[in-house]
Amino acid sequence: MSPKPDNKSFKSLLGRSPVMEAVIRTAQIAAATDVHILIEGETGTGKELLAQEIQSSSSRADEAFIIVNCAALPVELVESLLFGHERGAFTGAHERKEGYVQRAHRGTLFLDEIGELPLPIQAKLLRFIEYGESQRLGSGEIEYVDVRIIAATNRNLMNMVDTGGFRKDLFYRLNIVPMQLPPLRLRKRDITELAEHFLRQAAERNLSEPSKLTQDALEILKKYNWPGNIRELRNVCEHVTAVQPGESIKSEHLPLDVTARIAKPGSSTGFELPQEGLNMESLEIDLIQQALEYANGNKSEAARLLGLTRDAFLYRLKKHNL
Ligand SMILES: Nc1ncnc2c1ncn2[C@@H]1O[C@H](COP(=O)(O)OP(=O)(O)OP(=O)(O)O)[C@@H](O)[C@H]1O
Ligand SMILES: [Mg+2]
Numbered sequence: 067m068s069p070k071p072d073n074k075s076f077k078s079l080l081g082r083s084p085v086m087e088a089v090i091r092t093a094q095i096a097a098a099t100d101v102h103i104l105i106e107g108e109t110g111t112g113k114e115l116l117a118q119e120i121q122s123s124s125s126r127a128d129e130a131f132i133i134v135n136c137a138a139l140p141v142e143l144v145e146s147l148l149f150g151h152e153r154g155a156f157t158g159a160h161e162r163k164e165g166y167v168q169r170a171h172r173g174t175l176f177l178d179e180i181g182e183l184p185l186p187i188q189a190k191l192l193r194f195i196e197y198g199e200s201q202r203l204g205s206g207e208i209e210y211v212d213v214r215i216i217a218a219t220n221r222n223l224m225n226m227v228d229t230g231g232f233r234k235d236l237f238y239r240l241n242i243v244p245m246q247l248p249p250l251r252l253r254k255r256d257i258t259e260l261a262e263h264f265l266r267q268a269a270e271r272n273l274s275e276p277s278k279l280t281q282d283a284l285e286i287l288k289k290y291n292w293p294g295n296i297r298e299l300r301n302v303c304e305h306v307t308a309v310q311p312g313e314s315i316k317s318e319h320l321p322l323d324v325t326a327r328i329a330k331p332g333s334s335t336g337f338e339l340p341q342e343g344l345n346m347e348s349l350e351i352d353l354i355q356q357a358l359e360y361a362n363g364n365k366s367e368a369a370r371l372l373g374l375t376r377d378a379f380l381y382r383l384k385k386h387n388l
Contacts, residue, residue: 155204
């Protein structure tokens with residue numbers, strides 16, 4: 067199969083902050099090859115959308131794109147659903163059946179939430195990736211199938227490898243071109259473009275004019291932390307379109323979930339310690355990265371945003387190898 071590079075691709079992925087541009091550049095290169103891909107990213111950051119874009123700008127674009135949510139596969143059926151089964155392989159197997167793997171032949175298999183795959187199935191998947199060999203449940207025969215795998219996860223697979231929940235060899239086999247979708251809080255400059263897009267989309271569905279965000283509403287959206295990422299932003303845009311169709315959106319029209327979690331001037335920081343606790347080190351790294359993002363990479367400005375002297379800020383950058 068010949069690679070099909072296409073600079074106009076990935077159009078449905080909006081937002082061109084530097085972190086996002088870097089991901090898209092890597093994805094374009096990967097799409098033009100036939101390597102397996104692992105996409106990591108928090109919930110709602112666009113992993114499925116990115117996988118679809120990679121498929122549709124690859125040489126497999128006209129072939130099947132099979133989506134499998136590994137977390138939703140019943141444990142006792144995972145193997146037969148993925149690799150197929152012979153008639154009589156288990157009680158209730160009345161006929162020979164293809165699995166997702168065979169259905170994706172010549173195309174792409176999107177394995178969402180791959181961290182949820184049971185270890186024995188991970189071993190079978192590794193064999194399939196290494197040699198293209200697949201074996202239906204209840205069969206001694208080996209079939210050869212040509213499939214590109216795009217896997218996605220919102221868990222830290224490397225940590226899972228360390229704790230024995232994910233096979234190291236499978237991790238490295240999938241992670242040839244690592245791709246990490248950044249959380250929305252690390253690309254806040256994309257918020258305006260994304261919000262306007264979702265407001266237009268919601269208005270079309272609503273048969274109304276798009277609602278418009280006032281400056282104060284936009285500022286709140288930019289201060290908010292977006293734990294649900296782009297999906298949450300889309301939901302907020304749908305909410306305000308429903309309450310203020312075609313009108314100006316002021317801060318009071320935003321959902322309470324958002325406004326109540328913004329730090330008020332003069333009050334405490336508004337930061338709430340999660341019940342399960344947090345990792346102070348990661349929090350500091352996260353804050354430093356956000357400050358740099360806000361400040362367009364200007365270190366003095368980033369230091370000011372964090373209430374630090376430039377020297378104290380530089381010390382922390384060095385400490386975290388940033
Ligand atoms: N860059 C983007 N531009 C426009 N829309 C986006 C972008 N990223 C994500 N979306 C939209 O946000 C929603 C969530 O995206 P998607 O389902 O791909 O996220 P995900 O990372 O797979 O989430 P989860 O981990 O919860 O499965 C979708 O409606 C998708 O179309
Ligand atoms: Mg998804």
